[in-house]
Amino acid sequence: MRLPRRKRKPAPRPPDPAPNEQMAASKYAPYLDELAATSIWHMSTRLPRLIGLAWTWAWRADRTDTAATIGLNLAAGVFTAVGLFAVTGVLEPLFTGGPTPERVRAALPSLALVAGAYAARALLQAGAGWAQARLRPQVERLTELHLFDLTSRIGLEAFDDSEFNDTMYRARDRGQYEAAQVITSAVDVLTSMVSITAAAGVLAVLHPVLLPLLALTVIPDGWAAARAARMRYERIRDLTPGRRRKWALGDMLASRDSAAELRAFTMRGFLIDEYTRISDIERAAMLAVARRQTVIRLLGEGAGGVATAVTYAALGALLVAGAMPLAVAGTAVFAIRTAQSSLSTLLFSLSATYESGLYFSDFLEFSRRAAQRLPDAPTARETARLAAVRARGVVFAYPGEQTPALDGVDIDITRGEVVALVGENGSGKSTLARLIAGLYTPQSGSITWNGTDIAGMDPDALRGRIGLINQEYTQWPLSAQRNITMSAEADGTRLEEAARLSGADEVVTGLAYGWDTMLDKRFVDGADLSGGQWQRIASARGLYRDADLLIADEPTSALDARAEKRLFESLHAHAQGRTVLLITHRLASVRMADRIYVLEKGRVVEHGDHENLMACGGLYAELFRMQAQAYEEGAPLTHDTGSDTAVSSPLAEKTPGLTH
C-alpha cells in the first residue's frame, strides 16, 4: 500500500531553507555532546558493548561460522605467540659465543619451530578467513531483513516524522552494513591482542622497563586514530539532513518517474544547482575534517616517534651501562618491533571497530526507535464480520502539525450500506478513511468495529476485512496479476471478477504477456500503462480482496466516462452484502449513497441522503449545483465561489449516478 503523500496547502509556502539550515545539525545535540567526549577511555568503555552486540547478530546469523571465526583466529594468535617465543630461541644461541656452525646448529630446532608455527598459523588464518567471509553476507542479510521487517510494520506516523526519517536514513545508508565490519575489526583486535601478549611477555622477561616504554610509543597514535574516527563520524551524522535531501534530489535526477517533468519544466539546471549547492557544503565540511584529521594524526605520529626514540635510547643506555647483554638486546629489538607492529594493528583495528561501531550504533538506535513505534500487541486477535463501524469524537493531527486534520468527527457505517464522504480539498476525507482502515490512530475519540475499538485489534486481521482503493495508489513493479492479487497466490475466479468489475480485463487483454506482463518499463519486457489504466488495476486490487468493507478513495479520478460509470455500478453491486465507503468529488455519483457526510476543515458539517442535503441548501447543495450547472450551461471551467472542488465529467447529467 502506498504511503499517503503529504499534501500541502498551496500557500503560504515557506522559503527554501538557507544552506546552513539544510545542513544544520538536527536534534541530536545531546548525542553529539556525548560523542565529543570521545577519548581512548570513552572508546574502551563503549567498545565492549558494541562488539558484544555485533557478535550477538553474528551468532544469530550462523553459529558454526561465528564459532569458527573466533576459535580459528584465537588458535592462529596462539601460533603467532609460539613463533615469537621460538624466534627468541633462534636469536639467543646465535648471539652467544662459540664457532658459527655450532651456533647455527643450536638454533636449528627453534628455527624449525618458527617455520612450523607460522605454517600452522597460515592454515588457521585461511580457515578463519573463510568462516569470516561466509559470516559477512549472512550478517548483512539478517540486519537488512531486520530493518525492512521494522520499516514495514511501524506505524505510518513514523514516515511523517523528519527526525525518525533521519535515523532511518542513517541506518539504511551505512548502519545496517556495519555489524559485519565491527565483527571483522573485532577479530583483528582479538588476534593482535594475542600477539601483543606474547611480545609483551618476552619483553617483560628481558627487562621490566621495556614494557612501559613500548606502551608510550603507541598510545599517541591510538589517541589520534580515535579522535580522527570520531571527527569523521560526527561530521557525517551532522550532515544527515542535507545528505537525505541530496539523496531525494538524486532520485529525481535519475528516476524514470520524474524524467518527463524534469525535462518538460526544464528543471535540470535548477535541480543540479541545488544538488551542487548541498554537495559543496558537504565537500567543504568533509575537507575541513580531512585537514583536522591530518593535523591530529601528525601530532600522534610525532609523539609516537619521540617515544620510539626514547625507547631505543633507553635500550642503548642499558647496553652501555652493561645492564643488558648484546644477545638479549638483539632479542629485545626484535620483540619491540613485533610488539609495535601488533600494537599498531591493535590500535588501528580498535579505531576501525570504534568507527564501525558508531555507525552500527545508528542501526541499533533505529531498531530501538522503530520498536517503540510498533503497534501495541492486539487485545483482540480475531476480527468478526462487519456489522457496523462507528467514529465518535475523532480528533487527529498529523505528526508535527498544529492544526488537526480531523476535529471531533462522528460517522456511522452499517453493513450493506454505501456511505459517501464529500468535501473540498484538504477537508479530511482521506485522513478519515486512513483512520478507519487502521493506518493511523486518533489522538482522541474512537473508531469501533462492531463496538470494539480498532486501536486494540490485530491490525492485519482488521486490514484483512478491508479493501482499499487508494487515492495515491502504488504502481508496483510486479506482474499485472500480482499488482491485483498482491501475493504469489491467485484465486482465478476472484481475479477475473475483480478485473471485469473494474475494467482491468480490457487493460490486460492489450498486454503482450497478459497477466504475466511486468508493469514496469525499467525491467525486460516491462510495460507501462496510462493513468486511467493504472487506476483500473488499482480498483481491481481493492475489489479482488473479498473484504467486508471497501474503501474507495477517489477511484475514478483518471477514468473515462464509460469506465467511470462501469466502476460506480460495480461498487454499487459490490455493496450487496458488503459495505462501501466512497470518497469522491463526482457528486453525481454519490446520489445513490445511503448516507453522505460533508466534511469541511476536519469537521462533519452536514450529513444525510442526497435529497435531504439538497433540501437543506448547505455546502453539499452548493457544490452539487455548481457541478451540474457547469455542464448544463456549458459554463467555463472556473467559478467564483472560492471552492476548489473539481468540476465533474458530463457523467453528472448523462448518467446521474447509480440510483438507489
Ligand SMILES: Nc1ncnc2c1ncn2[C@@H]1O[C@H](COP(=O)(O)OP(=O)(O)OP(=O)(O)O)[C@@H](O)[C@H]1O
Ligand atoms: N501526511 C500528512 N502530514 C501532514 N499533513 C497532512 C498529511 N496528509 C494530509 N495532510 C493534511 O491534512 C488535511 C486533510 O487532508 P486529506 O488528505 O485528508 O484531505 P482530503 O479531504 O482527502 O483532500 P482531497 O480532496 O484533496 O483528497 C490537509 O490539510 C492536508 O494538508
